[in-house]
Amino acid sequence: MKIVSTEFENLFIMDYSSYKDNRGEFVKTIHKQTFDEFGLESVFTESFYSVSAKDVIRGMHYQNPPEDHVKLVYVLTGAIIDVVLDIRKESITYGKYFFVELSQNNRNGIYIGKGFAHGFLALEDDTTVEYHTTTSQHKEFEAGIRYDSFGFDWKVSKPIMSDRDLAFQKFTETISLF
Numbered sequence: 001m002k003i004v005s006t007e008f009e010n011l012f013i014m015d016y017s018s019y020k021d022n023r024g025e026f027v028k029t030i031h032k033q034t035f036d037e038f039g040l041e042s043v044f045t046e047s048f049y050s051v052s053a054k055d056v057i058r059g060m061h062y063q064n065p066p067e068d069h070v071k072l073v074y075v076l077t078g079a080i081i082d083v084v085l086d087i088r089k090e091s092i093t094y095g096k097y098f099f100v101e102l103s104q105n106n107r108n109g110i111y112i113g114k115g116f117a118h119g120f121l122a123l124e125d126d127t128t129v130e131y132h133t134t135t136s137q138h139k140e141f142e143a144g145i146r147y148d149s150f151g152f153d154w155k156v157s158k159p160i161m162s163d164r165d166l167a168f169q170k171f172t173e174t175i176s177l178f
């Protein structure tokens, strides 16, 4: 795997290698020694995956301190546009967003440090996204920002979303604790 820096501090693209043979494919997603070289956390307390239909948008989610966490995200099947919003008030990229296509084909992942809101748009049916987080879910610290309130164009007219995600406040109304 190669870890690729971005213009955002503590946000990295994971360029995973895919080993193919006559049986199929093998992809390593976490490797402590490589993560250590870049100062990335490699101990995760929770992992989960979601399966989404085309045009589903999930997000923008984050967990507030003291249960804020690093998130490692990659696609098992299908493809997404993964979107991250910097909500760290002192960051030079505060309020800026980053987006990247993660897919079964490019086998890229994303390492999202603390202080980012995260979401994605599924580009295909049966898109499976796997996450690892460095703290577990604590509902009392869960928070979110409306997907259409920080300037990103999702390029989908009728996204499929949860009522919870649609009820999040706008970015401009959000008081960041980061």
Ligand SMILES: Cc1cn([C@H]2C[C@H](O)[C@@H](COP(=O)(O)OP(=O)(O)O[C@H]3O[C@H](C)C(=O)[C@H](O)[C@H]3O)O2)c(=O)[nH]c1=O
Pocket: 048, 050, 058, 059, 061, 062, 118, 119, 120, 136, 137, 162
């Ligand atoms: C995260 C979580 C969820 N759940 C239950 C709660 C709901 O009944 C169901 C779906 O949860 P939610 O609607 O929060 O899932 P997503 O909207 O896919 O959120 C996920 O996708 C976005 C893009 C993220 O970045 C979040 O970190 C990640 O949680 O699973 C649990 O029981 N435990 C958990 O840790």
